[in-house]
Amino acid sequence: MATAVSVKTFPSPSKLATPTDLRPEEVQAVTEAVNPLIADTFALYVKTKNFHWHLSGSHFRDYHLLFDEQAEQILGSIDLLAERVRKIGGTTIRSISHIAELQTISDDNDELVPPGEMIRRLTDDNGRMAQAQRAAIEVCEKNRDSVTANVLQEILDGTERRRWFLFEIAQGMDNTG
Numbered sequence: 444m445a446t447a448v449s450v451k452t453f454p455s456p457s458k459l460a461t462p463t464d465l466r467p468e469e470v471q472a473v474t475e476a477v478n479p480l481i482a483d484t485f486a487l488y489v490k491t492k493n494f495h496w497h498l499s500g501s502h503f504r505d506y507h508l509l510f511d512e513q514a515e516q517i518l519g520s521i522d523l524l525a526e527r528v529r530k531i532g533g534t535t536i537r538s539i540s541h542i543a544e545l546q547t548i549s550d551d552n553d554e555l556v557p558p559g560e561m562i563r564r565l566t567d568d569n570g571r572m573a574q575a576q577r578a579a580i581e582v583c584e585k586n587r588d589s590v591t592a593n594v595l596q597e598i599l600d601g602t603e604r605r606r607w608f609l610f611e612i613a614q615g616m617d618n619t620g
């Protein structure tokens with residue numbers, strides 16, 4: 444998402460400008476690639492928990508547990524990404540409003556979402572997230588930050604795992620009607 448951001452993430456105040464051998468433009472490129480991913484990770488975390496809490500139907504136990512497991516994994520990636528940004532001297536997410544500025548994954552405030560629709564929405568969101576993470580890996584690699592690229596590769600593996608599970612569950616729903 445290329446909209447103007449009112450929360451400044453680069454250059455950092457001098458006391459937050461962690462020393463690095465990366466050039467300022469490289470730090471900026473990585474910071475601007477990773478921070479939107481963190482915002483989307485928060486958005487997807489809340490959506491997955493939302494579905495965990497507001498689920499209804501015959502698959503309650505299975506989906507309730509699956510969504511919780513996925514939410515935990517999603518949450519676990521946030522600190523890794525935010526601290527990569529800080530380790531190279533960028534600044535990262537400050538607030539819920541900062542998240543709202545950067546997120547591309549939409550919030551879900553629907554009163555009641557049928558379980559199959561939850562699976563479909565999360566499949567789409569995880570698919571979008573995988574695409575964005577892969578694009579960010581390329582940015583990191585082009586800007587000599589292979590460490591952030593490696594961290595992102597692990598996180599992308601988790602995104603693809605979630606998408607795989609959701610996809611297979613959707614297949615099962617199609618087969619059984």
Ligand SMILES: [Fe+2]
Pocket residue numbers: 495511
């Ligand atoms: Fe719970």
